[in-house]
Amino acid sequence: MANHFDLEEQEQLDQIKHFWKQWGTLITAVVVLVCGGFAAWSGYNYWQSRQATQAAVLFDEVDSAAEAKDVQRLQRAFDDMKSRYGSTAQAGQAGLTTAKVLVDAKNLDGAKSALEWVAKDSKFEGQKAIARLRLAAVLMEQKAYPEALKQLEGSVPPEFAASFADRRGDVLALSGDAKAAIAAYQEAHAKLDPRSNYRRLIEAKLNSLGATVQVAAAQTTGSSQ
Known part of the structure; x- marks a missing residue:
């Protein structure tokens, strides 16, 4: 019986050696x-x-x-x-x-x-x-002013979009391009939450350039109730 086990163990060892010889390098x-x-x-x-x-x-x-x-x-x-x-x-x-x-x-x-x-x-x-x-x-x-406008070009994270449009309006207004400044302020106004106080500032800037912004209908309705 002992010899039988010895033969089995030897066969298993041989199989392991063969397997390791074939795959050992890859496994390592x-x-x-x-x-x-x-x-x-x-x-x-x-x-x-x-x-x-x-x-x-x-x-x-x-x-x-x-x-x-x-x-x-x-x-x-x-x-x-x-x-x-x-x-x-x-x-x-x-x-x-x-x-x-x-x-x-x-x-x-x-x-x-x-x-x-x-x-x-x-x-x-x-x-x-x-x-x-x-x-x-x-x-x-x-x-x-031209260099300032370059800083405001290109894509920005969505949460900064209104601020960039507002700043662009500031630069354009100072450089004397009122029409483009109004467009930039209107863009900023549209991107802001209707409940934001920041919108009032944008509206003041638009008014100073002779432009106005319609207050959102939903906001007007809500305030009249």
Whole structure:
């Protein structure tokens, strides 16, 4: 009986050896690939988490410098954010914060530079849209109307569409194109929720250009009941 078992075991071992000889390399490669992929995925997640944590620490420096109105320290901190953590959300927010402080300090060229970086290099569409809106406002201050309009061209996230049309109306009105400004304001008005107070501002701008907007029928009906 023992010999019978020994023969069976030997046959099984031979089968295993044959199978492993035929498929062992492929199986090993697959295992290494799967394990390597998991390790890479885990490592990437760890790296992202570490980047975000370190970026948050540096953003505190940006925030502190902004609150103190320390422009030189603020710009140094923002430069560090760009070079070390440019792919993080904190870097884009740092650019927007830096630009706001620089506008308040009447440093429009510095604000323009910060906003251009966010508009071009931020990884987040919302930050890019905000940067373009603010950059258009800075360019308006500099009376660079054609450049301001360029910032307001192209596609934007739907939630920013009304703001972009409104800002376009502002630029066109300042550049003396009242007809185009009215069209832009009407577009902005149409894109806004009828309950939005922002609509009243658009209506005031239209009135200043000699145009009017019909209040939505549903809104008029509701107010008369």
